[in-house]
Amino acid sequence: MKKKYLIPGIVFVAAILAYALFGGNTEEDIVLTITPERGEFVVDVNTTGELRAKNSTEIRGPQRGRNVRLFNLNIQRMVPEGTVVEKGDFVAELDRSEITGRLQDAQLELSQAQSQVTQVSLDSALTLSQARDNLINLEYALEERQIAVDQSKYESPAVQRQAEIELDKARRQLEQEKKNYQTKVKQAEAQMTDVMADLQEEQNEYNTIRDLVSEFTVNAPANGMVIYKRNRDGTKVQTGSEISAWDPTVALLPDFSVMESVTYVNEVDIQKIKKDQRVNIGLDAIPDKRLSGVVTSVANIGEQRPNSDSKVYEVIIEIAESDSVLRPAMTTSNEIVIDIVKDALYVPLETVHVQDSSSFVFKRNGLSPVMQEVRLGLMNENSVIVERGIDIDDVIYLSLPEDTTGIEKLYLEEEITSRD
Structure with missing residues (x-):
């Protein structure tokens, strides 16, 4: 009979003890507190960054593309990033389709300029040859007029006068044609200068484009590891990317x-x-x-x-x-x-509360909490220095007390709070 009541009694007592230990201590009743810490206080800013070499050698594509109106160049193939290369090793190949078309156009323009030089040269030679023949004929005509004058001395004065007039006309015509010949020579020289200048311009254009073609194969200027260049938007220059003629950098050797x-x-x-x-x-x-x-x-x-x-x-x-x-x-x-700060008293940021532009912490005063005004100093991401208001032994509440109705407020002295 005693055993019959003993087991329920034990269960009842165990239930009472369990409630006393666990049941009456809910999460809402738990109050978290800390004490201030003293020591070195570091104010910092934490960020995430990315490594890069301070100094790098640029691996550049054609640098005179703008001279031939090539403004964007496409990368057809490129060595993998991280490839270790030696000076002169292949790094990248640029699309040659546009530059090849430009080279063909330049070659055609050069051929036309050469033809123009040949044509002007032939025309000038023919024109000047005709002018020289004309001068020779005029010299013969002048000589004939001189003979006529010499023979007219046995003729009447009128015939003599007529012969002298013809001689004078022949002489003036010869002089005029000599001047005209000099003008034609200068005209021919000017025309040749113009077409030769055009030819030189077209030749320079052709040479520039021809030389640029070889630069579409990009080689390493030095030994190192190839690192893809980053654009301003963070993307990398790689196979399929376009590079600008203003900045034809393909990759870097850091x-x-x-x-x-x-x-x-x-x-x-x-x-x-x-x-x-x-x-x-x-x-x-x-x-x-x-x-x-x-x-x-x-x-x-x-x-x-x-x-x-x-x-x-x-x-x-x-x-x-x-x-x-x-x-x-x-x-x-x-x-x-x-x-x-080498020696600072500080508390977690979550312990500080602001009311009416003043900062307070809840600290334990005996068995009850009070609101203590504090003067704050430097802060970092987690903590803040307390210059006035609490001591190292104070117990500070991490969370608001359950009931703050009518809680006592302790203010700093006037001379402390009014300080700058």
């Missing part, structure tokens, strides 16, 4: 001795970033690898990056270490150190 991380900072944080700030750098591909660097460039003008709704500013960080594992396009985590 110098791995000095690397830099290119990152973008939002417009909220960019005012904090300055040249020469120290940066702690991590590599996503090698988590255990830690590097250091320094900010070397901060853009003055913001830009809209793909897949971003806000303006960002380019920041360049030079890596202090030289390491064989570093390669372009590796992703980096950059911690840009803005300021360091």
